[in-house]
Amino acid sequence: MAERYWQKEIETASREEIKAIQDERLVKTVKHVYDNVEMYRKRMDEAGVKPEDIKSIDDLHKLPFTTKQDLRDNYPYGLFAVPTKDVVRLHASSGTTGKQIVVGYTKHDLDVWDEIAARQLYAVGADENDFIHVSYGYGLFTGGFGLHGGAGKIGATAIPVSSGNTDRQITILQDFGSTVLCCTPSYAMYIAEQVKAKGIDPKTLPLRAGIFGAEPWTEEMRHQIEEMLDIKAYDVYGLTEIMGPCVSYECSEQTGMHVNEDHFIVETIDPDTGEVLPYGTPGELVFTCITKECCPFIRYRTRDIGVLTIDKCSCGRTFVKMTKPKGRTDDMLIIRGVNVFPSQIETVLLRMGYSPNYKIFVDRVNNTDTLLVQVEMTEEMFSDTVTKIKEHEKALEGELRSLLGIGADVQLVAPGSIERSMGKAKRVEDKRKLIGG
Amino acid sequence: MSIRQISVFVENKQGSLVKITDVLASESIDLRAMSIADTQDFGILRLIVSDTDRALEVLRKENCIVTETAVVGARLRNEPGALATVVRVLSENGINMEYMYAFNGATPHHAYVVLRVDDNDKVEALLLDSGIKTITEEQVSEI
Numbered sequence: 001m002a003e004r005y006w007q008k009e010i011e012t013a014s015r016e017e018i019k020a021i022q023d024e025r026l027v028k029t030v031k032h033v034y035d036n037v038e039m040y041r042k043r044m045d046e047a048g049v050k051p052e053d054i055k056s057i058d059d060l061h062k063l064p065f066t067t068k069q070d071l072r073d074n075y076p077y078g079l080f081a082v083p084t085k086d087v088v089r090l091h092a093s094s095g096t097t098g099k100q101i102v103v104g105y106t107k108h109d110l111d112v113w114d115e116i117a118a119r120q121l122y123a124v125g126a127d128e129n130d131f132i133h134v135s136y137g138y139g140l141f142t143g144g145f146g147l148h149g150g151a152g153k154i155g156a157t158a159i160p161v162s163s164g165n166t167d168r169q170i171t172i173l174q175d176f177g178s179t180v181l182c183c184t185p186s187y188a189m190y191i192a193e194q195v196k197a198k199g200i201d202p203k204t205l206p207l208r209a210g211i212f213g214a215e216p217w218t219e220e221m222r223h224q225i226e227e228m229l230d231i232k233a234y235d236v237y238g239l240t241e242i243m244g245p246c247v248s249y250e251c252s253e254q255t256g257m258h259v260n261e262d263h264f265i266v267e268t269i270d271p272d273t274g275e276v277l278p279y280g281t282p283g284e285l286v287f288t289c290i291t292k293e294c295c296p297f298i299r300y301r302t303r304d305i306g307v308l309t310i311d312k313c314s315c316g317r318t319f320v321k322m323t324k325p326k327g328r329t330d331d332m333l334i335i336r337g338v339n340v341f342p343s344q345i346e347t348v349l350l351r352m353g354y355s356p357n358y359k360i361f362v363d364r365v366n367n368t369d370t371l372l373v374q375v376e377m378t379e380e381m382f383s384d385t386v387t388k389i390k391e392h393e394k395a396l397e398g399e400l401r402s403l404l405g406i407g408a409d410v411q412l413v414a415p416g417s418i419e420r421s422m423g424k425a426k427r428v429e430d431k432r433k434l435i436g437g
Numbered sequence: 438m439s440i441r442q443i444s445v446f447v448e449n450k451q452g453s454l455v456k457i458t459d460v461l462a463s464e465s466i467d468l469r470a471m472s473i474a475d476t477q478d479f480g481i482l483r484l485i486v487s488d489t490d491r492a493l494e495v496l497r498k499e500n501c502i503v504t505e506t507a508v509v510g511a512r513l514r515n516e517p518g519a520l521a522t523v524v525r526v527l528s529e530n531g532i533n534m535e536y537m538y539a540f541n542g543a544t545p546h547h548a549y550v551v552l553r554v555d556d557n558d559k560v561e562a563l564l565l566d567s568g569i570k571t572i573t574e575e576q577v578s579e580i
């Protein structure tokens with residue numbers, strides 16, 4: 001099938017054209033925030049940067065970063081660049097720690113959001129004939145409304161199921177004929193498990209694609225979901241602070257997500273020094289919004305670690321691609337001095353044939369960090385002899401040690417005993433934090 | 438000739454075992470024999486039941502992790518030294534035994550023993566040569 005684009009002209013524009021658009025929009029945005037947001041005016045003044053000094057994206061590095069703490073400090077509306085009479089929607093994100101943050105959207109901002117979500121849907125082959133089953137939560141969380149808006153834009157049929165009530169999700173998949181499922185990868189996995197448990201052959205479902213995001217997941221998990229639901233599983237990226245889902249979107253090649261560069265400038269930086277890194281080097285993803293009216297954050301530090309690439313993509317899109325983020329710097333665990341991402345553990349588990357239902361426990365015993373990985377037993381790993389099971393456990397522990405660089409204990413638990421998530425899965429329990437460690 | 442054994446993964450958690458036996462009881466599946474291998478983290482419950490296919494089906498439906506193994510079942514006279522004979526036959530022939538467990542039948546004259554070995558046919562032949570009868574799956578349901 002020939003590749004289809006929602007907005008071919010911009011999605012396949014030359015790099016020069018993209019840069020020209022970014023130059024112009026950045027200059028305009030910097031002036032907008034300088035004139036309308038006290039924090040940006042102060043910060044730029046302190047840094048000795050005038051809006052006139054920003055002539056193109058080559059000057060981007062002169063601008064100060066924006067952090068989540070800035071959003072908290074200016075809660076609720078302190079960073080809005082338009083009067084609240086122009087704001088037509090609010091979304092918020094609570095995060096696991098600290099005060100919630102709130103962002104606003106003007107009518108124009110929502111149009112942009114719908115547009116980038118439409119690009120995502122077209123990129124996975126959807127059009128007005130499709131039924132878009134949205135199982136992201138609807139509410140202050142941006143997940144539900146993002147894809148919902150995109151479905152409306154392309155004239156598809158949106159099914160706003162929201163998250164939860166998995167039996168009903170499956171009934172709707174069957175009866176309403178959903179063709180594209182949108183939810184977190186962990187919830188997709190749970191739906192897949194339940195489809196299997198009910199003895200439903202996935203081939204009998206009209207479902208053919210999934211758009212999964214809002215939490216880090218692995219390639220191995222993608223393969224497993226694709227196999228269990230008999231679909232193509234695509235990655236989508238976004239965060240409330242920048243827009244919501246579809247800041248970047250995956251195409252048919254499935255090797256990373258194209259950043260909507262006509263709306264967002266993306267950079268990778270060294271998270272410790274703030275130094276800008278070249279393409280191809282893993283670093284913290286930083287986004288600058290260049291078309292938003294209400295919350296056009298400048299150089300927003302996502303704390304997500306990813307890699308940018310500019311190689312030619314087989315889909316024909318020319319936007320920079322970002323890899324699936326390995327995880328947030330916030331999710332990174334430092335265990336016995338070694339950096340560990342939960343996604344690395346997931347990679348090992350799935351590669352070794354275990355289920356993606358796992359939980360990581362970190363503790364400190366006698367001043368030494370301990371790492372315990374609980375994973376559900378599968379029929380393939382089970383045996384009537386203790387020796388065989390212990391062999392499997394040892395093999396898994398060996399793999400974990402070689403990939404993580406530290407030892408981990410493995411505990412096999414009964415299927416279904418690890419709590420399932422309808423939204424973002426809680427994979428880690430770090431008990432060290434409870435004792436102020 | 439071998440008989441069918443079901444193994445069930447049991448978490449070391451209160452109630453895990455009861456759940457399994459309750460499921461079988463509610464389906465009127467009789468337990469002929471039962472043994473449990475315990476480790477620090479988990480247990481393996483091994484069962485010989487009256488209706489293996491149905492037991493597998495209901496346990497799987499209850500989300501249990503199960504596996505089926507062909508094991509040797511031997512019928513012994515219920516008298517001292519009978520089990521020792523079995524063990525001696527195996528050891529004299531260099532048979533490596535993973536595990537074994539014994540159970541009683543309905544009549545007081547016989548006891549049964551389940552043997553988990555690599556080569557069931559070979560072990561059954563050795564036992565027969567020593568005058569020890571082995572049982573078939575059909576005979577299990579009659580015990």
Ligand SMILES: [Zn+2]
Nearest residue numbers: 251313315317
């Ligand atoms: Zn592409």
